Amino acid sequence: MNKKTSVNKNEDGAIGFKNMGAYMSMLAIDFLLIVVPIVLSFTVLSEWIYTVALMLTSLLIFFVRTKRYKHVAEKGNDSNSLRSNVSSYRVTMMLVTCFSILAVDFRIFPRRFAKTExxxxxxxxxxxxxxxxxxxxxxxxxxxxxxxxxxxxxxxxxxxxxxxxxxxxxxxxxxxxxxxxxxxxxxxxxxxxxxxxxxxxxxxxxxxxxxxxxxxxxxxxxxxxxxxxxxxxxxxxxxxxxxxxxxxxxxxxxxxxxxxxxxxxxxxxxxxxxxxxxxxxxxxxxxxxxxxxxxxxxxxxxxxxxxxxxxxxxxxxxxxxxxxxxxxxxxxxxxxxxxxxPGYKMSLLEQAINRNLLGTFLLANILTGLVNMFVETLFVSTLTSIWVLIGYALLLSFTMGLADFCGIRFKFW
Known part of the structure; x- marks a missing residue:
């Protein structure tokens, strides 16, 4: 779409949700299952991150191996599957990036995750x-x-x-x-x-x-x-x-x-x-x-x-x-x-961020600046750091979710 920076209505946003309460409830579940584990894995659970990853991988393999089903997909459906997987990859990259740009300012974020000199x-x-x-x-x-x-x-x-x-x-x-x-x-x-x-x-x-x-x-x-x-x-x-x-x-x-x-x-x-x-x-x-x-x-x-x-x-x-x-x-x-x-599909949170990737990144930068203006990140306790990071991730996720529910897309090119 060749337009200057603008905010556009997108009719396919939040398909199937006419009630904002139901949509936000589903978004909250996605936040708890997707975002919170990321926050914890890169902070208080960072020492066990490889163990957690191995356990989740083993669980996924076990689920796939034991689930008896016939997965017959037509070419068009499998193409849609590829589209969804590429979108999930881009959203995952964006979530980790947005979290890291603020988390690195806190002592709870391991230095081994920070940029090398x-x-x-x-x-x-x-x-x-x-x-x-x-x-x-x-x-x-x-x-x-x-x-x-x-x-x-x-x-x-x-x-x-x-x-x-x-x-x-x-x-x-x-x-x-x-x-x-x-x-x-x-x-x-x-x-x-x-x-x-x-x-x-x-x-x-x-x-x-x-x-x-x-x-x-x-x-x-x-x-x-x-x-x-x-x-x-x-x-x-x-x-x-x-x-x-x-x-x-x-x-x-x-x-x-x-x-x-x-x-x-x-x-x-x-x-x-x-x-x-x-x-x-x-x-x-x-x-x-x-x-x-x-x-x-x-x-x-x-x-x-x-x-x-x-x-x-x-x-x-x-x-x-x-x-x-x-x-x-x-x-x-x-x-x-x-x-x-079987039955896999993108979560609501993934869809919301995927439709506003650059908008998500811009909001993350703004929120990061605001947090650094009002919080002395290097001197807060571990518990305070966690709450600030979860609050930041919560505001970021639900703002983009609200934009998606309203059919708003931030277009920059």
Whole structure:
């Protein structure tokens, strides 16, 4: 939909619910079963997170193995299953990201989940890369819709630029702690998204060739990082007065994110849409390929980390890109197992957030800023931290649920 930032009515929001009380009751159940476990797993239960994950996986396998049923799905239904699973993956990524951007300010959030300084991997290191990949996977380019009109480029990037400048001004105004080594002095995540959006709009090639182009950019960027000394420059604490030196991490990492986006476009076209631009692939067809690609990228990440250069989100090197691809495809592969469960469908909360992904992220950033203005996050007790985080997640979830019930969708491009 090619419109400027707007709020639109969506008639298929909250289908089957005419009573707000019933809808909110179901939403509350989803919140308790989906969001609260995420909050607890990344805080007070973080030491047992692998045990909990293993138990849940075992329970799912047991349920699937013991449930006697014949799962016969037509191609169209299985295609809808694939659509739902991809949407669930994007919602899961968004929920974890929105929770982490606030939780990291509390002592209850384990430091091992926080972003690494230079090299290494963590939960929050996945955030920006996962956001870029999730967008590329279902992007207009992945669907084969090629647009090079200047008007369309401006419409898709101007909101991101406004958000970038808005974040810059707001963080400076409330003296919010910003780690300069992440993006630079003035740069932020929204500027990176805008830059990638502009470049991919200008490139405008067939999705079947995006993978090769993305790989070429990543290899060339890695060569310059290692042989050209760019990595030493990016990791240095010295900064000049010019705008590039002030924001060197954010500006040069664009090449890595651009390569990641282009590879994601190719994978989205291959795994989901096909040449026609509509979801024609079946969940069964895509699942085996997603599993294979996940394993492939995990092996490639280990080889790159050992023999080329360690994974670095700060530089967005090729090892980081393959790490993001491996992890995200692994999550998608796990969610694709949902087609084994009879009667599976997306929850109300998933539907609400899926229809307003960027709106969810924007609200999360606003709420995070408000919490930091009124709460000294580093000095509150464990119990207070939990209540604040659950309250934040509750407000975020029910606001997006209310928007979905009213048929409101926030459109930015």
């Amino acid at each position: 230079t090299y290494g991997t963590s939960l929050m290191d996945l955030g920006v890369g996962s956001f870029v990949f999730a967008n590329s996977l279902v992007s207009r380019q992945a669907r084969g819709i090629q647009t090079v009109k200047l008007k369309n480029i401006i419409q898709s990037t101007s909101p991101l630029l406004l958000l970038g400048f808005g974040r810059l001004v707001s963080t400076a105004g409330i003296h919010y702690q910003v780690h300069v080594g992440e993006y630079g002095v003035h740069w932020n995540f929204f500027f990176t998204l805008a830059a990638v959006s502009i470049l991919t709009s200008v490139i405008n090639i067939s999705p079947r060739y995006c993978g090769a182009l993305g790989l070429s950019i990543l290899v060339g960027y890695e060569v310059i990082l290692m042989k050209g000394g760019l990595n030493a420059y990016l990791l240095s604490n010295e900064r000049g007065k010019d705008i590039i030196s002030q924001n060197k991490e954010g500006i040069f990492s664009i090449f890595g994110y651009l390569g990641l986006y282009l590879v994601g476009v190719h994978l989205g076209n291959y795994l989901i849409f096909g040449d026609s631009g509509a979801i024609l692939r079946t969940n069964k067809w895509a699942k085996s390929r997603v599993y294979f690609l996940s394993i492939f990228f995990w092996l490639l990440t280990m080889l790159l980390d050992e023999y080329v250069e360690e994974v670095s989100r700060r530089m967005c090197n090729v090892g980081y890109v393959t790490f993001v691809l491996a992890q995200n495809l692994q999550v998608l592969a796990i969610l694709m197992e949902a087609d084994r469960i």
